[in-house]
Amino acid sequence: xxxVTQIPAALSVPEGENLVLNCSFTxxxxxxxxxxxxxPGKGLTSLLLIQSSQREQTSGRLNAxxxxxxxxxxxxxxxxxxxxxxxxxxxxxxxxxxxxLQFGAGTQVxxxx
Amino acid sequence: NAGVMQNPxxxxxxxxxxxxxxxxxxxxxxHVYWYRQLPEEGLKFMVYLQKENIIDExxxxxxxxxxxxxxxxxxxxxxxxxxxxxxAAYFCASSPPAHTYEQYFGPGTRLTVT
Numbered sequence: 245x246x247x248v249t250q251i252p253a254a255l256s257v258p259e260g261e262n263l264v265l266n267c268s269f270t271x272x273x274x275x276x277x278x279x280x281x282x283x284p285g286k287g288l289t290s291l292l293l294i295q296s297s298q299r300e301q302t303s304g305r306l307n308a309x310x311x312x313x314x315x316x317x318x319x320x321x322x323x324x325x326x327x328x329x330x331x332x333x334x335x336x337x338x339x340x341x342x343x344x345l346q347f348g349a350g351t352q353v354x355x356x357x
Numbered sequence: 358n359a360g361v362m363q364n365p366x367x368x369x370x371x372x373x374x375x376x377x378x379x380x381x382x383x384x385x386x387x388h389v390y391w392y393r394q395l396p397e398e399g400l401k402f403m404v405y406l407q408k409e410n411i412i413d414e415x416x417x418x419x420x421x422x423x424x425x426x427x428x429x430x431x432x433x434x435x436x437x438x439x440x441x442x443x444x445a446a447y448f449c450a451s452s453p454p455a456h457t458y459e460q461y462f463g464p465g466t467r468l469t470v471t
Contacts, residue, residue, distance in 0.1 A: 275458065276458065276459075278459065278460065280462070285467075286464060286465075287361075287448060287462045287463055287464040287465050288400075288448065288450075288462040289462075290459060290460070290461060290462070293459045333399075333400070335400075337458060341413060341415075342458050343388065343390055343402075343405030343412055343413050343458065344390075344402045344405065344413060344415070344416070345390070345392070345400075345402060345450075345460060346402070347392075347399045347400040347401075348399065349399045350399065
């Protein structure tokens with residue numbers, strides 16, 4: 245059972261375009277939702293965390309929204325740069341298991357110069 | 358403030374040997390989590406520990422795998438009698454004793470079983 249789904253699986257855009265990455269989850273009983281980036285062969289870097297009581301979080305060119313009722317989160321990256329090329333992962337923390345991040349499969353992003 | 362430390366970064370073991378993976382959480386963090394990323398698969402939760410306690414081990418295989426987080430020293434993920442299917446990247450994360458449970462990840466240990 246796929247509990248966290250990310251669409252699209254891969255995305256290629258020219259530099260300067262805005263990126264929109266989607267994450268959906270089947271169970272809206274979440275404690276928080278976290279977005280990460282993973283570079284090839286590397287660990288995960290936390291980008292944004294949205295608590296269940298919040299609707300969005302912003303950090304620089306990144307903005308993440310959360311709609312619990314529809315089971316969706318969206319990560320926006322404004323004015324993309326080649327350095328944004330990476331795999332982006334969303335993960336939910338269910339309310340009945342606070343320590344367990346449930347990850348989507350990720351969206352692989354390539355930003356071409 | 359150093360990030361989450363994991364060692365070794367790469368580990369090669371022959372089938373049947375034991376693998377020990379270490380994780381030192383960020384300073385001030387008392388919660389540790391282990392995840393596994395199999396080739397071509399997503400990250401899967403394995404275990405959640407606090408000092409001297411296993412809180413949730415629902416993602417741990419029933420046999421050969423164990424984890425600990427002692428009062429002193431790093432957290433250890435131990436895999437006995439490794440098999441080829443254990444080859445994966447193993448990531449450790451830590452979080453502070455605060456209600457957000459935001460997790461910070463280490464660089465991972467890439468285990469190869471030959």
